Every structure is written in structure tokens, then in C-alpha cells.
Amino acid sequence: xxxxxxxxxxxxxxxxxxxxxxxxxxxxxxxxxxxxxxxxxxxxxxxxxxxxxxxxxxxxxxxxxxxxxxxxxxxxxxxxxxxxxxxxxxxxxxxxxxxxxxxxxxxxxxxxxxxxxxxxxxxxxxxxxxxxxxxxxxxxxxxxxxxxxxxxxxxxxxxxxxxxxxxxxxxxxxxxxxxxxxxxxxxxxxxxxxxxxxxxxxxxxxxxxxxxxxxxxxxxxxxxxxxxxxxxxxxxxxxxxxxxxxxxxxxxxxxxxxxxxxxxxxxxxxxxxxxxxxxxxxxxxxxxxxxxxxxxxxxxxxxxxxxxxxxxxxxxxxxxxxxxxxxxxxxxxxxxxxxxxxxxxxxxxxxxxxxx
Numbered sequence: 086x087x088x089x090x091x092x093x094x095x096x097x098x099x100x101x102x103x104x105x106x107x108x109x110x111x112x113x114x115x116x117x118x119x120x121x122x123x124x125x126x127x128x129x130x131x132x133x134x135x136x137x138x139x140x141x142x143x144x145x146x147x148x149x150x151x152x153x154x155x156x157x158x159x160x161x162x163x164x165x166x167x168x169x170x171x172x173x174x175x176x177x178x179x180x181x182x183x184x185x186x187x188x189x190x191x192x193x194x195x196x197x198x199x200x201x202x203x204x205x206x207x208x209x210x211x212x213x214x215x216x217x218x219x220x221x222x223x224x225x226x227x228x229x230x231x232x233x234x235x236x237x238x239x240x241x242x243x244x245x246x247x248x249x250x251x252x253x254x255x256x257x258x259x260x261x262x263x264x265x266x267x268x269x270x271x272x273x274x275x276x277x278x279x280x281x282x283x284x285x286x287x288x289x290x291x292x293x294x295x296x297x298x299x300x301x302x303x304x305x306x307x308x309x310x311x312x313x314x315x316x317x318x319x320x321x322x323x324x325x326x327x328x329x330x331x332x333x334x335x336x337x338x339x340x341x342x343x344x345x346x347x348x349x350x351x352x353x354x355x356x357x358x359x360x361x362x363x364x365x366x367x368x369x370x371x372x373x374x375x376x377x378x379x380x381x382x383x384x385x386x387x388x389x390x391x392x393x394x395x396x397x398x399x400x401x402x403x404x405x406x407x408x409x410x411x412x413x414x415x416x417x418x419x420x421x422x423x424x425x426x427x428x429x430x431x432x433x434x435x436x437x438x439x440x441x
Contacts (some may be wrong), residue, residue, distance in 0.1 A: 090202045094173045095212045098127075098134040101165055101219045108140035112147040112155055138168040166223045174216070177201060180300030185230045191217040205321040235299040236306065236315035240266035247293045269294075272307040302438040341388040344406055345381070352409060353381040362408070367401050380409065 103123075110119040123131050135141045140151045154164050162347070169175045170186050174226055179186040181197050195213035198204055204212060230238070242265050244257050256279055262268045268276065268290070276282050276290070291303050301309070309315055345353070355362060356379055357372045364372075371394055375381050391397050 090174060090177055090198075091210075092204060093133065093203065094137055094177075095198065095202060095204070096130075096134045096174065096215050096219065097212060098130040099215050099218050101134070101138075101169065101222055102161065104131050104134035104138055105140065105161055105165055108135040108138075108147060108151050109155060111135070111438065112151060113431060124213055137174065138165070140168065155305065162223065168227060169219060178216070180295070183196055183299040183301060184232050185235060186220070187224050187227075188231065189220065191220045194220070216235060220406055232299045233316040234316060234318075236301070236309050237317040239294070239297050239299075240264070240269060240306065240310065240315060241318055244268060249293065250286070250289060252281065253289055256282045256286065257281070265294075265419070269303060269306045270310055273303050276303075341384070341391075341402060341406055344409065345382040348380070348384070348409060353379065353384070355380050357383065364405070364408070365401055367397060368405065371397055384409075 095341075096104075107119065107123055110116075110122070114315060120128070132145070133143070136143065138313070139148050142148055147330075150168075170179075175186050178189060178197050181201060182189045182193060194216040195209060197214055198209045198216070202209065243263060244254075244265060244267075245263075249257075257263075257268060259281075260279055271279075273287055273291075277284070278286055287303075294303055294306060357364065357369065362380070371391070372383060373378070377386075388402055391402060392399070
């Protein structure tokens, strides 16, 4: 869907409820009554309005959503509200305003049309009046999501939701970026530094993001993420989850005491035996002996307390903080190199051999 609106995408029929009346009469093949109620320019205006709301198709036949509405005897107001919010003009207006459709100031209609159409001034004034009347007629009591909530909804989505090209998807998979906020946190410059992620992939990802409310660019979303100007959905990623990982040269400087506060909640809840953690054998042995089942159980003990146990020295404990941050960031390139003290993964061949 292009941001530039064609004149046919902007309604001229002032009363949105009559567009539904026109389509319902079409559905029941009541042409005589339709001609009586809609004559001259009105017939053209309301036929166009019904089409842009997808109540009828380009040939004038009722759409499936209209048929379903008629058969279900649904609420006309709610039905029209949904149709308008999904229409090209409704989606574009919301993206232009960078908020939900129902939080838009109706008086912004003329500025919106001035920015995204080539309508003549007099025509623009008339169409703006129509848009204002539609918005005022259909606005719910609940104005809908705030820009902060819209950002949270978008950033908490899995990248797989967007059906990106194989090339872009492979880069994200290789870098272990699963959620939108993980990719956005890198910004456009950071993404371009990823192997295989070029300008084409960047344009593709940018276009996907801008098609979604609130219609912001990748770098605008990245700034909002850094500044915490978003509201995460309940049960989804939190602000702590989205915090960018420390730079590579700071990983070794993370202290053990910082972990309980700085690690995202979903990392703290991981079981100690989670394969991606790949913790050293000495840590695993200690956790098994002390019945420490999650990362939270482990990091709630101070470094001094852990050093009292045989085999847990500064070298072993010093590598845990950066390792956990690497898992939290989802970036395999940042994981510390394995040492001789590191154990193989749970699916490692030697572990399987011992199990057998």
C-alpha cells in the first residue's frame, strides 16, 4: 500500500452509515429502492464509499465481509468502524499521524490530505470535511492505543510474523534475532554491519516497519526504544528485555552484582540446564548440588558466597556475566569463545556417549 493516496481512495459521501445502507440494498438486490434513496451524485459518492470500505467490490457486488455482517445481524457502528480503520485512507491517516485512527484530531484531515494527495484546494476542503464527519461519527468511547502502546505491540512481535525475504530472514536467524525489538535496537547502521544484510534488506525491513502503526522509521523506533518511549503489552517483552546489550569491549567488565537487576526477566527464568546457556561444568555441578534450578537462583547468590565453594574461582565466575548477556542479546557473534573448562552443549556427542 502506497502512502500517496489517489483521489478515489478519499471519500466524498458525508454520512458513512449511508454507505452501509447502499451496500445492503445492493446485497438484497433492491435496485428500485436504491435508485429512490440514492440519485444523481449521491449514487456515485455512496457507491465509491461502499467500495473503499470494501462493502462492495469493483464490479459492484457485495463482498464476503458484508454478507457475513448481514447474516450475523452485527452492530453497524462497530462494523463500519472496523471497515474504516482497515481502509486505505484510514490506515494511511493513522500512519501519517503516527497514532491509532481513533486518537487522531479530526481537524487534522485537511493537513493530512494536503500532505498525501494532489487534490485541488477546494476539493481538499470538501474531502477533509467528509473525513472529519466519518471520524466523529465512528469514534469509539475508548480512543484506542497510544503511540507508546503501538510501538510496544510492534516491537514485541516475532520477526517471523512479517514473512521477510529468505535472505533477510537468514541473516536474522544466523544472528539469533527473534523479535522486532532486537533487530531495531541495532539501528540502520548496525544492521548494515551484519554479514549479508545490505541496502536491499534494509529497505525491505524499513518498509515492513513503516506499514505498521505507528508508521515510524527504523531509526525513529530505535530512538524510542533507547529512550523507553513505549509501552509493552502485558505478558510480552519488557523494557528490560529490550535494553541493548553492552558493547563488545564492555562485556568483560560486567560485574556479578549487576546481573539480578540488568538481566531481562525471561533470561532469569531460564533453567540452569538450558542448552543455549552452555554453562561451565563446574557451575552446573554446583547448581545441581545446591538445588539451584534457574538463572535467578544462581545470580541471587553473591560472588563472595559462590567463591566459598571448591572449584568456583574468579576465572569461572568472571565468564558467566558476559555469557548471560550474550544469550540475552540474541547475538551469537558476542558469545565468549569456549575454553577448556566449558562443557559441551546438552546435545554434544561426548555427553550423549556418556549417557549411553
